[in-house]
């Protein structure tokens with residue numbers, strides 16, 4: 461079976477150890493099976509994009525010896541495709557306009573969604589109140605279980621109506637939501653396998669449902685544990701993760717391989733980047749990846 465994987469960072473800061481894990485796992489999964497590996501810049505959320513971050517992320521990937529196939533796809537140049545997908549969902553009655561303000565959503569929400577946010581009550585499902593134009597567009601979800609088998613995390617099942625609610629495709633600030641952009645682009649790029657951090661595990665059923673609604677094939681999904689700080693928080697710019705470019709690339713790669721359960725010889729940390737990749741490609745074992753959502757690490 462042909463294999464096409466991808467790494468899809470959001471350019472909201474420097475590449476850090478947490479993003480290196482997703483890049484490395486997705487690349488080694490692809491390359492160890494003779495597959496292709498693409499890079500997509502998820503700069504769709506314009507307010508969160510940090511100027512210069514995309515360029516420095518790509519340079520940092522190159523410094524770590526990553527080689528990707530084809531041109532980088534930029535989500536900021538794909539807005540027409542997201543608009544077309546939304547129009548199709550609207551035409552089929554699957555997407556609906558929502559006029560609720562943040563305050564109204566908070567007042568009418570009875571439960572929390574799986575990601576800790578508020579579960580939308582579905583107030584505008586049958587139309588917005590008169591004189592109130594839609595602010596956002598939401599996907600009508602079903603009261604049915606969506607399940608998939610993750611080779612690392614096991615079986616994951618969600619009932620979108622109970623766990624997530626009708627989720628946003630186009631936000632009130634005019635930005636397309638990650639869930640729509642990622643699904644449209646994975647299909648557009650012919651991605652067959654998605655390997656990424658387990659922080660996105662709870663998003664996958666939403667993406668599978670959207671793929672069904674749009675008539676796309678679903679890729680296989682694999683979620684590796686995310687690195688957390690000692691307080692158990694995911695490493696990110698917000699939790700003070702250090703930029704990768706402070707350490708030699710071979711040392712970062714060796715540490716990431718160790719985190720992913722691959723037991724690299726410690727002297728690799730002082731070897732060349734090429735030598736680390738050679739070892740990694742020869743010794744990559746998916747079965748050795750720790751079967752959990754998060755693991756603590758020093759920084």
Ligand code: GLU
Pocket residue numbers: 467468469470502642656660
């Ligand atoms: N852009 C997303 C992030 O940086 C990842 C998207 C994905 O791998 O599906 O968290």
